[in-house]
Every structure is written in structure tokens, then in C-alpha cells.
Amino acid sequence: xxxxxxxxxxxxxxxxxLLLLCNSVENKIYVHLNYSIPCVRLLNATHQIGxxxxxxxxxxxxxxxxxxxxxDWVLQNGPNPPxxxxxxxxxxxxxxxxxxxTGSSRVAGVVVVAPSSNPAEGFSPHTTCPNExxxxxxxxxxxxLAHCNVTKWNPLGNGLSYExxxxxxxxxxxxxxxxxxxxxxxxxxxxxxxxxxxxxxxAMQLYSHxxxxxxxxxCMRRNGINFSLNPETVCDPLGDFxxxxxxxxxxxxxxxxxTGESVVIAALDSRSFFFDIAPGAESAASGFVTLLAAAxxxxxxxxxxxxxxxxxxxxxQGETFDYIGSSRLVYDMDNKQFPLDLDNVxxxxxxxxxGLHGESKLWVHTDPVSRRNSSVxxxxxxxxxxxxxxxxxxxxxxxxxxxxxxxxxxxxxxxxRARPIPGVVIQNHNSSFTxxxxxxxxxxAEYLNMSYPPNLTPEEQLxxxxxxxxxxxxxxxxxARALYTQAGGSDPIHEFVFLSSQVTQMLxxxxxxxxxxxxxxxxxxxxxxxxxxxxxxxxxxVTQQHSEPTLLVQYLLANLTGTTVNIxxxxxxxQREDEDDKESKHIYSYMWVQGAAPPNxxxxxxxxxxxxxRLSKALSPAFDLEEYTSKDYSTWTESRWKSIKGRIxxxxxxxxxxxxxxxxxxxxxxxxxxxxxxxxxxxxxxxSGREPTAATY
Numbered sequence: 001x002x003x004x005x006x007x008x009x010x011x012x013x014x015x016x017x018l019l020l021l022c023n024s025v026e027n028k029i030y031v032h033l034n035y036s037i038p039c040v041r042l043l044n045a046t047h048q049i050g051x052x053x054x055x056x057x058x059x060x061x062x063x064x065x066x067x068x069x070x071x072d073w074v075l076q077n078g079p080n081p082p083x084x085x086x087x088x089x090x091x092x093x094x095x096x097x098x099x100x101x102t103g104s105s106r107v108a109g110v111v112v113v114a115p116s117s118n119p120a121e122g123f124s125p126h127t128t129c130p131n132e133x134x135x136x137x138x139x140x141x142x143x144x145l146a147h148c149n150v151t152k153w154n155p156l157g158n159g160l161s162y163e164x165x166x167x168x169x170x171x172x173x174x175x176x177x178x179x180x181x182x183x184x185x186x187x188x189x190x191x192x193x194x195x196x197x198x199x200x201x202x203a204m205q206l207y208s209h210x211x212x213x214x215x216x217x218x219c220m221r222r223n224g225i226n227f228s229l230n231p232e233t234v235c236d237p238l239g240d241f242x243x244x245x246x247x248x249x250x251x252x253x254x255x256x257x258x259t260g261e262s263v264v265i266a267a268l269d270s271r272s273f274f275f276d277i278a279p280g281a282e283s284a285a286s287g288f289v290t291l292l293a294a295a296x297x298x299x300x301x302x303x304x305x306x307x308x309x310x311x312x313x314x315x316x317q318g319e320t321f322d323y324i325g326s327s328r329l330v331y332d333m334d335n336k337q338f339p340l341d342l343d344n345v346x347x348x349x350x351x352x353x354x355g356l357h358g359e360s361k362l363w364v365h366t367d368p369v370s371r372r373n374s375s376v377x378x379x380x381x382x383x384x385x386x387x388x389x390x391x392x393x394x395x396x397x398x399x400x401x402x403x404x405x406x407x408x409x410x411x412x413x414x415x416x417r418a419r420p421i422p423g424v425v426i427q428n429h430n431s432s433f434t435x436x437x438x439x440x441x442x443x444x445a446e447y448l449n450m451s452y453p454p455n456l457t458p459e460e461q462l463x464x465x466x467x468x469x470x471x472x473x474x475x476x477x478x479x480a481r482a483l484y485t486q487a488g489g490s491d492p493i494h495e496f497v498f499l500s501s502q503v504t505q506m507l508x509x510x511x512x513x514x515x516x517x518x519x520x521x522x523x524x525x526x527x528x529x530x531x532x533x534x535x536x537x538x539x540x541x542v543t544q545q546h547s548e549p550t551l552l553v554q555y556l557l558a559n560l561t562g563t564t565v566n567i568x569x570x571x572x573x574x575q576r577e578d579e580d581d582k583e584s585k586h587i588y589s590y591m592w593v594q595g596a597a598p599p600n601x602x603x604x605x606x607x608x609x610x611x612x613x614r615l616s617k618a619l620s621p622a623f624d625l626e627e628y629t630s631k632d633y634s635t636w637t638e639s640r641w642k643s644i645k646g647r648i649x650x651x652x653x654x655x656x657x658x659x660x661x662x663x664x665x666x667x668x669x670x671x672x673x674x675x676x677x678x679x680x681x682x683x684x685x686x687x688s689g690r691e692p693t694a695a696t697y
Contacts (some may be wrong), residue, residue, distance in 0.1 A: 090119065111181075209642065293473065394474050
């Protein structure tokens with residue numbers, strides 16, 4: 001009994017000691033990369049894009065690329081391939097990447113060092129014609145307008161995000177870890193006077209193996225194969241939830257046609273080349289923050305004097321990937337799976353990229369094809385007049401592009417694919433985008449001119465009204481006035497209350513850090529732990545989870561358009577006014593939020609917010625219909641992976657490795673032979689004298 005209990009005590013101890021020794025040895029050999037963001041694999045109906053490593057990770061000798069001319073060392077002359085190429089953002093160009101892609105047999109991977117400031121010349125890894133095949137401008141709609149024949153919307157687009165790479169690619173911050181990696185290169189790998197570096201060499205290993213291959217149809221078919229008790233899912237559809245709210249409550253159990261409505265649109269998502277870095281300041285945040293501010297200003301006006309038409313605020317997710325969110329809402333409306341149908345849509349006002357960058361002009365884009373219909377054209381002209389009159393007494397002016405110019409990439413195009421509907425898209429550009437960093441890691445707070453005086457605390461930055469906030473407040477003023485008039489309100493210059501401080505708080509929360517005192521007040525306690533000290537990532541993600549921007553917009557919209565109700569936490573969380581209430585949950589949503597802490601107290605005063613905010617599925621209809629090769633709907637999926645990590649270490653020469661292996665094998669053989677000899681002679685070597693059996697004492 002005593003021996004058995006000792007075994008129980010000491011065996012875990014020995015295991016712990018062994019584990020610590022192993023960890024200690026590993027830490028002496030490897031330096032792990034702390035903040036590394038990978039490029040991942042995406043698939044659609046026809047092909048795959050993105051990056052991946054081999055199953056066991058890819059290993060290469062580090063080489064810091066100092067210029068494009070230095071590529072010859074990697075692709076031809078270097079004696080120690082394959083190479084793990086470290087390059088600064090200035091060399092992250094299509095020219096360099098296509099050369100590395102072509103010579104991928106000598107390239108183990110690429111690491112891009114993200115700069116601390118944006119490149120002045122601009123950078124966009126998207127295509128020159130975003131969502132080219134999923135908008136309204138097809139050969140059947142108007143051949144002259146198809147494929148961006150009239151306007152290349154994103155002239156700086158180099159298409160890097162839509163290429164496939166046979167090696168892993170990571171992004172690293174330009175911090176101490178990155179400097180240590182470069183120092184390792186200069187200490188061990190740097191070429192001096194053309195001579196080859198001597199061993200040991202600094203090497204890197206990157207893990208980013210992707211499970212899905214070929215295209216969406218292939219990976220979805222593999223998802224359905226169940227040959228084991230634990231079937232493996234290899235890819236997931238891109239998607240999330242749209243955030244919707246209306247100025248009149250809608251009964252979500254009553255689907256189909258209602259009276260005429262107006263629809264207001266803003267997109268929520270963005271992307272960049274690297275997974276988990278999608279700041280989307282200009283491409284996403286400028287538009288939806290403007291709409292949130294307009295919705296807040298309209299709350300009191302629509303409650304005091306409800307206009308004839310209901311305004312539906314729609315924040316779409318997944319628009320970057322062939323209009324996932326808007327195509328889903330149009331599909332649901334068309335198939336009576338939504339409280340409204342397309343006949344209810346009176347008109348559409350979409351707010352796109354509206355960061356002004358010191359300018360004082362906005363552009364109102366319309367569709368020249370649908371305006372050939374006289375009734376549509378009449379309503380569009382009326383809408384434009386409403387917008388122009390709404391700009392009175394403001395420093396902004398609105399202008400129209402050439403009548404023959406098509407709409408820029410916009411969610412409104414998905415409504416036009418279904419039927420001709422009056423509508424406009426408000427943007428900050430006449431023809432091509434003015435956004436130099438469209439869908440890139442540089443479309444950030446810096447680009448939106450969100451600058452703060454030095455030495456401000458985070459709380460002071462939250463309250464500081466930036467020039468960007470002042471400009472977007474004016475845009476929100478125009479939008480709110482125009483919507484009120486368009487919905488049938490009587491006063492085109494209604495005295496709405498606009499707070500630049502509120503706009504600046506939203507911009508700070510989305511583009512600087514979501515973990516701030518205001519956001520903490522308006523979210524439920526179980527979500528507060530997910531607020532981060534970094535900008536929000538606007539990448540849409542996959543359908544299994546709500547993304548951070550979706551939930552933040554949901555909570556903000558509820559607080560900005562809803563009302564506080566005096567009910568218990570239990571009733572609030574059970575979506576009811578009291579225990580006998582069975583109907584309110586069909587027309588309202590209830591949210592129990594943390595609230596603020598009173599002065600001289602640490603206890604927050606929570607409360608219940610009642611609003612019309614709802615989440616609506618933003619999953620492409622192609623996946624419900626199982627049409628994985630669809631040309632009408634988005635088919636984008638994201639591959640799954642098991643491990644994303646990177647590490648550096650010193651690698652010995654091949655000759656030394658072979659010598660070490662040989663010595664190890666020789667020692668093993670000698671040990672086996674010695675063990676055999678000792679075992680065979682054990683009775684002689686380990687015999688002991690025995691006492692005579694007849695011995696007496």
C-alpha cells in the first residue's frame with residue numbers, strides 16, 4: 001500500500017520535470033513569432049486563392065530582400081535554397097510577388113513586415129473591377145457597361161488577393177520581434193562581398209496548412225463524406241448576419257408584402273491580403289458610421305411625427321465577396337421569407353465611401369439603365385432634389401457624375417438585378433475611387449485623418465472630436481434630412497440633433513480600440529470581455545460565428561434608435577415586457593446592457609433597451625440551394641486549418657547533419673550490440689554464490 005501510493009505521488013512529478021526539461025530545450029532552440037497574421041485559402045465556384053504551407057510546415061533559410069534586383073539571390077544564385085523571404089511593405093508589389101510565385105521551388109515562404117505608416121503611393125491588393133461578375137452590369141443588362149468597360153473603379157488594384165500561392169505568407173508588425181529576426185539574418189546569413197554565408201544559418205518555419213483544395217464544390221462534397229465517427233469539415237461558407245432596424249416595428253412572423261417602404265443601405269465588411277487585418281476605415285466604417293449617426297438623429301423625429309413610409313436601415317455583411325448580405329436579403333424578399341417583399345421597396349439610398357479627406361464635395365451615383373424607365377427616372381430625380389435641398393446651410397455640396405456612367409460597386413446593384421428600383425449611391429468620388437488603399441491593411445484610422453494631439457489619454461482621445469468626425473457628421477445630416485423627406489416627412493430641413501462627439505466615439509471604437517468606456521456601457525456583460533485594445537477586424541468570417549463588427553453595430557443601433565424600458569433583467573433577456581407578454585418578441589428585440597457606473601462607484605447600473613433591431617442571415621443562397629457552381633450568387637468558402645504559427649532557429653550544414661546522424665546511428669548500433677552481449681552473458685556476469693543447502697547454524 002505504501003509503495004503504491006508513492007508511485008502515484010512521484011510519477012506525475014517525474015512527468016512534470018520531463019515536460020519542463022523538454023520545454024526548456026525547445027525554448028533554447030526556437031524563437032516563436034508572437035504576432036503573426038497569415039494569408040489563408042479561399043475558394044469559390046471555379047478556383048482557389050490564397051496561401052498554404054505543407055502539412056508539417058515549410059522551412060527555409062532566412063533572406064531579407066533589400067531590393068527587387070536582389071531577387072536573383074533567392075531565385076537563382078543563392079546556394080542554400082529554399083529561402084524564407086523577409087520583405088518590407090515597399091517591396092510587397094505585384095512584380096516581386098509574381099517573380100516569387102514563378103520561382104516557388106526555391107521559395108519556402110514570404111513574410112511581409114507591416115509598416116508603422118501608410119505608403120504614400122497607395123496600395124490595393126483587390127482587383128481593378130471589384131465584384132465584376134456579381135453586380136447588375138452583365139452582358140444581358142447592358143454589354144457596354146459590363147466588366148467595368150466605362151470606369152475602372154479601383155485603378156490601383158493589383159489583384160494580389162486573388163492569386164494562388166504555393167507557399168505560406170505571413171504579416172509581422174515592425175516591432176522588436178521583427179528586428180530580432182532581421183538581426184538573426186545579419187548575424188548569420190548576410191552576404192558579404194559576394195561570398196556565401198557560413199553555417200550555422202538562421203532559418204524559419206511557417207505552419208499554415210489548409211484542409212480545402214480545388215474549389216467550393218469539391219470542399220463541400222468532402223464535408224458531406226462521413227466515413228468516420230468524427231467526420232472532418234474542410235471548409236465553411238463565408239457569411240455572418242445582416243443588421244436591420246426600422247422606424248416602425250415589423251412583425252417578423254408575418255412574412256411577405258406590406259405597404260411601401262424606403263430602404264437605406266450600408267456595408268459592414270472589408271478585407272485585406274492577410275487574414276485578421278481588415279481595418280476598412282474608408283471602404284466600410286465611413287459609410288456605416290454615417291448611417292448609424294443618421295439613424296440616431298431620426299429616432300426622435302420619426303417617433304414624434306411618423307412619416308408615411310417606414311425607413312429600413314440595412315447593414316450588410318459579406319459585400320466584398322460578391323454581395324453575400326444584400327443578395328441574401330433580396331432572395332428572402334423575393335421568396336416571402338422576410339416581413340417585406342421587393343414591391344415594398346419604394347427607393348434605396350446607399351451610403352458608400354464617404355470619407356472626405358478635406359474635400360467638400362459628395363457624388364450621387366445612379367443607374368443609367370433603370371433610369372430609362374420614366375417612372376424610375378422621375379423618382380430618382382426627386383430623390384436627388386431631396387438630397388440637394390438637405391445640404392442647405394452646410395459646407396458640403398452634392399454633384400452628379402456623367403449620366404452614362406454606371407453605378408460603382410454597391411449593394412444596390414443586387415436590388416437592380418431583381419427589378420428596376422429608384423435609388424442612389426452616395427460616394428466621395430466622381431469616377432474611379434479616391435481611396436488609395438481599397439481593401440488593404442492601410443485603409444485605417446490614419447488614412448481617414450483621425451489624428452489626435454500628443455499626450456492625450458485613451459479617454460481623452462475617445463472624446464476628442466477629429467476632423468473626420470466633423471465631416472461625417474455633416475454627411476449624416478444630409479442623409480437624415482433626405483431620408484425623412486423621402487419617407488414622406490413634411491419638413492425637409494428638420495431640426496435633427498447631431499452630435500459630432502458621438503460620431504468621433506464610434507470612429508474611435510471601430511478604428512482605434514473597441515475596448516473603451518462608451519462601448520463598455522452599451523454592450524451586454526457577456527460581450528464586454530470580447531472588446532479589444534486594437535482596431536476592429538471587418539473581415540466577414542464564416543457562418544458558424546457572429547463577427548465582432550456585426551455585434552457592435554447591433555448593440556450600437558439598438559442604443560441609438562431604441563428606448564430604455566423599466567423591466568426586470570429576467571423579462572428583458574426573455575424578450576418580453578412581463579410574464580404574460582407573448583407578442584412583443586415578434587416585433588421588438590430586448591437587450592440587457594451593462595450601463596455606466598455612477599460617480600464614486602464601481603457597480604454599473606444595467607438597464608434594458610427595446611428596439612426594432614434584428615439580425616438576418618447573411619449566407620449566400622447558393623449554399624441553401626446547394627448550387628456550389630452558381631453564377632448568380634456568391635460561392636466563397638474559407639478553408640479550415642489546424643495550426644497557424646511560425647518560429648526561427650539556427651540550422652546546421654547538411655554535412656554536419658549527416659555526420660550527427662551517422663554518429664547517432666553508430667552509437668545506437670553499438671548500444672544494441674553491447675546490450676545483446678551483456679544479456680547473453682548475464683548468467684556469468686551477474687551470478688552470485690549460493691550458500692550450501694546443508695548449512696547449519
